[in-house]
Structures are given as structure tokens and as C-alpha cells.
Amino acid sequence: MRRFVVGGNWKMQISQVEEAVRITENIANAIKNISMVDVFIAPSFNALYSVGKSISNTNLKLASQNIHYLEQGAFTGETSILSCINAGCEYVILGHSERRRIFGETGENINQKVLKTLEKGLKAVLCIGETAKERAEGRVKEVNQSQLAGSLKGVSQTQIEKIIIAYEPVWAINNKFLNPDIEIKPATPHQASEAHAMVRDWFRQEYGDSIANSIQIIYGGSMNQKNAEELLKIDDIDGGLIGGASLTAKTFLPIIRSAEKLSKQDPEYEWDSNTLRFRK
Ligand code: 13P
Numbered sequence: 001m002r003r004f005v006v007g008g009n010w011k012m013q014i015s016q017v018e019e020a021v022r023i024t025e026n027i028a029n030a031i032k033n034i035s036m037v038d039v040f041i042a043p044s045f046n047a048l049y050s051v052g053k054s055i056s057n058t059n060l061k062l063a064s065q066n067i068h069y070l071e072q073g074a075f076t077g078e079t080s081i082l083s084c085i086n087a088g089c090e091y092v093i094l095g096h097s098e099r100r101r102i103f104g105e106t107g108e109n110i111n112q113k114v115l116k117t118l119e120k121g122l123k124a125v126l127c128i129g130e131t132a133k134e135r136a137e138g139r140v141k142e143v144n145q146s147q148l149a150g151s152l153k154g155v156s157q158t159q160i161e162k163i164i165i166a167y168e169p170v171w172a173i174n175n176k177f178l179n180p181d182i183e184i185k186p187a188t189p190h191q192a193s194e195a196h197a198m199v200r201d202w203f204r205q206e207y208g209d210s211i212a213n214s215i216q217i218i219y220g221g222s223m224n225q226k227n228a229e230e231l232l233k234i235d236d237i238d239g240g241l242i243g244g245a246s247l248t249a250k251t252f253l254p255i256i257r258s259a260e261k262l263s264k265q266d267p268e269y270e271w272d273s274n275t276l277r278f279r280k
Contacts, residue, residue, distance in 0.1 A: 002216050004232065004259035005164055005239035006123060007063060008041040008246025009093060009220075019033055020047035021226045027251040028058035031256060035059075036263035036276070037239070039256055041246065045079055047188055052088030063125065066099060067236035069112035081120050092117045093241075095151050096127045097170045107150025114151055118159045121261045125164045126151055127240065128199070132171035132182050140195060145202050152206075160207055165206050165217045166241040167195050172221025174244050186222035189230055196236035216245065225254035 008027075014020050020043045031039055033101065042063035043051045052062045064087075068078040094117065095110040110126070117124040128147040130140050144167070155163065172177055172186050187195070196217050204212035219231055220241035231237055239259060245251040263269065270279045 001266045002045055002238045004037045004255050005216050006039050006259055007230050007241045009243050010043050017047045017050050020051050024055050028055045028060040030253050034260050037259040048087040062089045064089045067092050069116050072083040090121045093125045101233045110151040111153050123162045125166050127166040127168050128171050130166040166220050168220035174222050186227050192219050193234045229258040
């Protein structure tokens with residue numbers, strides 16, 4: 001079984017540093033005993049450093065929502081990966097559909113950012129996903145596989161271990177700008193399962209069995225405490241990337257706890273005295 005990863009993407013929702021620090025401290029305190037799930041939070045850039053300081057030495061990890069693909073230079077309004085490393089980031093979210101569709105990022109831009117993230121030793125959480133229109137046209141496989149191929153160009157067998165894929169169907173993301181004309185709802189377990197299996201198959205073809213079996217593919221798009229367990233139970237779903245429901249400890253924690261509970265039920269783990277270990 002792959003380890004679950006649960007991430008909170010705060011987008012541009014919490015602008016006060018003190019509030020960001022308070023919420024992340026609450027989350028960090030509440031997950032002290034969570035041992036089988038990797039948890040990260042991606043606050044706004046202005047809060048990155050303060051949040052990073054307050055959660056260092058906890059098992060809540062820090063993520064950046066974006067980076068520039070170069071480390072330094074005259075790029076007004078951009079953020080270097082060096083600033084993110086300085087703040088304590090271990091993850092970088094890249095290729096989010098809000099970046100692709102609202103800010104015009106292309107596969108090529110995202111690929112440069114992925115390569116920079118890997119060069120610096122951080123984990124890239126690469127988001128992919130189709131729109132409602134693309135799904136209606138029967139293009140789910142084509143769109144997602146082309147996003148994977150474009151964003152991962154030149155990523156080696158060894159580097160791929162630092163990649164996490166977030167399958168986020170655009171139509172399921174709680175975002176009125178991206179989805180002005182449709183009712184936003186999460187993918188059904190069937191839709192999510194089919195898409196995750198298709199993504200894993202792509203890795204099997206391109207990188208072989210061992211990587212396909214180990215790569216973590218997480219789901220994003222209206223995941224919340226009500227639907228998390230049902231989605232996380234699916235074989236090919238290894239966690240979640242959460243927007244709205246990650247903005248408070250109260251709504252984020254139940255999702256993390258569902259992942260922890262499912263890990264503990266997994267037959268690959270066994271109790272050895274009072275420690276839970278992988279069954280040999
Ligand atoms: P919501 O959970 O608010 O739908 O957002 C999902 C998302 O875009 C996470 O990156």
C-alpha cells in the first residue's frame with residue numbers, strides 16, 4: 001500500500017499572517033499522533049515564512065502554491081524556489097488548473113518549474129485534470145495524458161520518486177471563475193477510480209511497473225469530511241488535495257483522520273507490540 005498524502009491548498013483565501021499561523025498551529029497540534037499520513041499545507045506567500053517557522057518540528061509540512069522556474073532575477077511579482085526553501089517548504093504545487101486556465105500557464109512553463117523543483121530536492125505536486133467540456137467530448141484520457149507528458153518531459157526514473165500527481169477534474173473544483181455555468185460537485189467514486197487508474201496506466205507505460213505501483217496519485221475537487229472516506233477507500237487514490245475544506249482545522253482534520261483510519265485497517269500493516277509496522 002502507498003502512504004496517504006493529504007494537502008491543503010489555501011489559494012488566496014487567508015490573507016492575514018496571524019490567522020494563517022493560528023490555523024496551522026491548530027492543525028499541527030491535532031495531528032501530533034498521526035503517523036501514517038503525510039500532511040502539508042500551502043498558505044499564501046506572505047504567510048509562508050511565519051507559518052514555516054511555527055510548524056517546523058511538527059509533522060505538518062509546508063508547501064508553496066507556485067514558483068518561478070528560475071532562481072533569481074528581474075521578475076516582478078514572482079517568487080523564487082529559494083524563498084520557499086528558506087521558509088521551510090518541502091512541497092511545491094504546480095500546474096493547478098487555476099494557474100493553467102486563469103493565468104495561462106502552459107505545459108512548457110510547468111515542465112520548467114517541475115524540473116527546478118526536482119533539481120532543488122523538493123517534492124512536486126503536479127496537478128492535472130480535464131474541464132466539463134473536455135469530459136463531455138470524451139477526451140478525459142487524451143487531456144490528462146497530454147498534461148502528464150508535457151509537464152514531466154525530461155523527468156528521470158529516479159527523479160519521478162519526488163513527484164505526486166493530483167488528479168483534479170476542473171469541473172469538481174469549487175471555483176466559480178473556472179466553472180461559471182455548471183453545478184460544482186465532486187467526482188463520483190466511479191469517475192475518480194477510472195481516472196486514477198488511467199493515470200497509473202500512463203506511468204506503467206512510460207516508467208514501468210515499479211514506479212506505476214509506487215507513485216502517489218491524490219484526488220482534488222470538493223473533497224470534504226463527508227465524501228473523503230469513500231474516495232480514499234478506492235485503490236488508486238492515495239490521498240487528497242483539499243481547497244475549501246482545508247481552511248479550518250475543524251473541516252480538514254476529519255479528512256486526515258479518515259486517511260489514518262484506512263491506513264491502519266490495511267492488511268499490509270500489523271501491530272508489533274504497540275507499534276504499527278509494515279507486514280514483511
Ligand atoms: P476545493 O476542495 O475547494 O474544490 O479545491 C480543490 C483544489 O483546487 C485543491 O487544489
